[in-house]
Amino acid sequence: MRPLVLQLKHKLSYRLDMSFLSDFNKLKSLGKIKNKKIMYGSQEIILKELFNISGSDIQNIVIKSASNLMDNIGKNIEGLSIKIYGNVGYAFGAHMINGKLTLHGNALDYVASGLRGGTIMIFGSVGNYFCAKPNTSNEGINDGLVYVKGNVGDNSIQRMRRGVIVIEGNIGDYACDEMISGTVIIKGVIGNFFGKNIKRGTLFVKDKKIIKDYIRSNNAEYNFINFYLKKLYELIGRKIIKNNNLIRFYGNKDSNNVSEVFIIKS
Amino acid sequence: MRYNGLKIDNTFAEAFNMKASRVIVTADNFKWAKHACDSFTGFATSVIACGVEAGIEKQLKKSETPDGRPGYSILLFSMSRTQLEKQLETRVGQCILTCPTTAIFSGIDGEDIIPLGKNIRYFGDGHQISKKIGNKRFWRIPVMDGEFLCEESTSRVSAIGGGNFLILSKNRKSCLEACEIAIKSIEHQPNVITPFPGGVVRSGSKVGSKYKSLIASTNDAFCPTLKSITKSTLAHDVNCVMEIVINGLSAADINIAIKKCIQSISKSKIKKDICSISAGNYGGKLGQHHFKLRKIMK
Numbered sequence: 412m413r414p415l416v417l418q419l420k421h422k423l424s425y426r427l428d429m430s431f432l433s434d435f436n437k438l439k440s441l442g443k444i445k446n447k448k449i450m451y452g453s454q455e456i457i458l459k460e461l462f463n464i465s466g467s468d469i470q471n472i473v474i475k476s477a478s479n480l481m482d483n484i485g486k487n488i489e490g491l492s493i494k495i496y497g498n499v500g501y502a503f504g505a506h507m508i509n510g511k512l513t514l515h516g517n518a519l520d521y522v523a524s525g526l527r528g529g530t531i532m533i534f535g536s537v538g539n540y541f542c543a544k545p546n547t548s549n550e551g552i553n554d555g556l557v558y559v560k561g562n563v564g565d566n567s568i569q570r571m572r573r574g575v576i577v578i579e580g581n582i583g584d585y586a587c588d589e590m591i592s593g594t595v596i597i598k599g600v601i602g603n604f605f606g607k608n609i610k611r612g613t614l615f616v617k618d619k620k621i622i623k624d625y626i627r628s629n630n631a632e633y634n635f636i637n638f639y640l641k642k643l644y645e646l647i648g649r650k651i652i653k654n655n656n657l658i659r660f661y662g663n664k665d666s667n668n669v670s671e672v673f674i675i676k677s
Numbered sequence: 678m679r680y681n682g683l684k685i686d687n688t689f690a691e692a693f694n695m696k697a698s699r700v701i702v703t704a705d706n707f708k709w710a711k712h713a714c715d716s717f718t719g720f721a722t723s724v725i726a727c728g729v730e731a732g733i734e735k736q737l738k739k740s741e742t743p744d745g746r747p748g749y750s751i752l753l754f755s756m757s758r759t760q761l762e763k764q765l766e767t768r769v770g771q772c773i774l775t776c777p778t779t780a781i782f783s784g785i786d787g788e789d790i791i792p793l794g795k796n797i798r799y800f801g802d803g804h805q806i807s808k809k810i811g812n813k814r815f816w817r818i819p820v821m822d823g824e825f826l827c828e829e830s831t832s833r834v835s836a837i838g839g840g841n842f843l844i845l846s847k848n849r850k851s852c853l854e855a856c857e858i859a860i861k862s863i864e865h866q867p868n869v870i871t872p873f874p875g876g877v878v879r880s881g882s883k884v885g886s887k888y889k890s891l892i893a894s895t896n897d898a899f900c901p902t903l904k905s906i907t908k909s910t911l912a913h914d915v916n917c918v919m920e921i922v923i924n925g926l927s928a929a930d931i932n933i934a935i936k937k938c939i940q941s942i943s944k945s946k947i948k949k950d951i952c953s954i955s956a957g958n959y960g961g962k963l964g965q966h967h968f969k970l971r972k973i974m975k
Contacts, residue, residue: 554809573809594808613806634780634826635808635817638744642810671806 414471414494415444417462423480425452426500427461430483435469436490444469479519485512485531501538504531505545507555520564521545526552526574530646536561539583542576544569550591552576558647565602568595571612575643577651587614590670594639596651598675606670609662614672615652625660625672633659636673680974681943683951687971690841690935690956691964695724695754696761697836697926698791699784701737702773703748713776714749717768721753722873725893729764730754730838730924732870743782744826750784752870754838754924761833762791769827770797774818780826783813787832794818794827837966840923840931842939843881843899843955845915851950852917853877855942859921862941868930869923878920884959896957915952928966936973 415435431449438444445459458464466473470491474484477497485493485504492511503518509529520538523531525545541563544551551570558577565583568576571593581599587606596615605621606614614621636657644650656676662668678685702717704710714733721731734750742748755761773781774797783793794816798805801818807829808815814829844859846852860876863869871877886894897907899918904911911918921938925931939954956970 556811573807575810592807611806613808631823633817633824634744634746634778635815635824637746638780638815638826639808639810641743641745646811 412468412471413466414468414473415441415464415466416473416475417464418475419478420461420463423478426480426482427451427478428483429481430486431458432472432484432491432493433487433489435472439469441467441469477516479517485510488512488529498535503533503537504529504557507531509555517561523552523555523557525550526555526557528554530555531557532647533558534560536580537563539564539566540569541567542569542571543567552593556646562599571595577643577647579651587612598651606668609668609670612670614670615657615675616672617675617677619674622660622672622674624666624668625662628659628661628671678971678974680939681948683939683943683948684953685939685970685974686953686955688956689958689961689970690839690968691958691961692837692839692841692931692966692968693756693964694966695730695756695836695838695924696758696833697752697754697838697924698761698765698831698833699734699750699752700765700769700793700831701742701748701750701782701784703737703742703744703746703780703782704776705746705778707736707747709776709778710746710748713773713779714751716772716776718751718872719772721764721768724754724756724760724838728755728760729768730870730872731764731768732872732924734870735865735867744780746780752868752924752926754836754870754872758789758791758833765831766792766796769793770800773827774800774820774825777822782828783831785832785834787834789833790830791833793829793831795829797827798829834926836924836926837928837931838924839964840925840935840966840968841878841920841957842935842970843918843920843957844942845899845911845952845955846917846919847914847950847952849917851947852919855945855947855951856919856921858941858945858947859938862937863923863934866930866934866937868927869925869934871921871923873922876921878922879918881918881920881957884963899955899957910955912952918955920957928968931966931968932973935968935970939970939974 447458472493474495479498482500489508494513498516501519502521505524512531514533517535518537520540522537522541524543550572555574562580563582569588573593575594577596584602590609590612592611594613601618657673660672662670718731731753798816806817818825856877881896882893883896898910
């Protein structure tokens with residue numbers, strides 16, 4: 412079966428809420444999808460007025476020539492695989508339950524906010540409030556894997572509960588705020604005010620400036636590192652940390668911080 | 678029926694439905710992985726008194742294990758889910774957690790999830806760290822050599838236990854040698870184990886006993902020393918009988934294993950001393966699975 416391809420017929424004039432993608436599982440037939448009613452500006456239109464739609468595999472969706480006016484792509488999706496070519500708007504992959512999103516472009520703010528599972532691969536950069544705490548919840552991402560090849564903006568990764576975040580580029584200020592648990596890998600430069608009130612979790616970073624509040628751990632061997640990196644390689648399809656020469660720092664219990672930091676030696 | 682000159686009796690092995698699970702034990706080297714596995718599969722020959730039947734399924738290369746270290750896969754069989762869960766946790770806690778450098782992972786996927794390291798994690802006294810990758814959760818428990826890594830749960834699947842065949846021989850030496858040849862032939866076969874010491878049983882049992890408190894007793898029909906005083910099934914020239922018990926994840930796996938074993942004996946020089954190949958059963962009324970020797974060897 413060929414994937415379902417959505418291609419814009421003309422340039423968008425207004426912001427478009429793409430959260431209707433999560434309904435595709437229920438619609439099941441191509442005819443129903445083409446005639447699905449959506450809001451565009453102040454008007455109600457049917458989907459085929461805006462997109463050329465082809466293909467038949469509803470589980471695999473390709474969005475060609477996406478626009479940064481397209482918001483909420485992948486919001487609340489369950490079991491869908493969506494590939495997007497081009498830049499996208501706000502809340503990309505927000506509240507996603509499971510499935511896979513692959514973005515070949517950049518995204519605006521609130522990417523993966525309130526993520527509950529699944530995999531998000533972004534081969535570009537993202538804006539502020541990446542993996543942030545949504546207004547409706549007291550926790551940030553709850554599970555899942557997020558990979559960003561480029562840079563990440565400010566106020567990212569708030570109150571992360573679990574899951575894995577991999578950032579190949581730099582991250583802005585106020586990152587990892589009140590982190591509860593999970594794993595974050597940052598290979599680039601880290602902004603100011605990192606890890607405020609961090610509680611637990613595992614960080615793999617290259618930037619040494621965050622370790623001033625941490626205590627150097629001994630040189631004990633950790634079975635899990637090789638295993639973990641091997642698993643990540645299987646999931647992401649690329650070696651994130653080539654050098655296994657890591658130095659471990661551990662949090663200070665007096666400050667309520669029992670997170671651990673592995674410094675990646677370059 | 679004769680298979681390659683080896684006499685195959687017209688009988689069948691009677692086997693039972695069981696529940697099974699597979700775990701993978703790794704360590705820094707094969708030596709320590711083996712120590713852990715030997716300990717884990719110790720006292721696990723029969724569900725009658727051990728609670729679980731367990732054995733090393735095969736040796737795994739670095740490339741075959743989840744953490745890229747050498748290891749072994751182990752199969753465990755039990756009659757009930759409760760026993761399987763209990764034995765698995767106890768054995769992980771006492772034999773794998775305690776063994777230097779080891780880690781343990783689930784080796785089987787299924788819908789019925791049972792705990793592996795779920796409760797062992799409390800040994801970490803609050804210092805344990807959870808890591809979730811994909812759908813699987815792992816626990817890092819601080820121990821004196823660093824960390825013990827274990828997967829939170831494994832799966833339970835339906836399986837068959839008690840597939841068997843008997844080697845009837847002229848003397849003990851040749852009987853044991855034939856058993857060793859047979860066991861070696863299925864050393865690398867996946868999905869099966871031979872839970873008894875060295876894979877061989879000498880104390881085959883029948884149901885019931887003259888003593889009321891016993892549910893099973895010696896299989897006198899196959900005891901060469903009792904030939905003259907019991908209703909023996911042994912021919913005049915049979916002086917030693919040994920049994921190979923095979924547990925497997927499916928009937929097909931056991932069929933293959935039995936066939937391989939008998940084939941290997943039939944190809945060896947020792948077959949001149951083997952009187953026949955038979956099988957243990959309880960009249961066909963107790964076990965859900967019947968492995969007919971002649972059908973397997975056709």
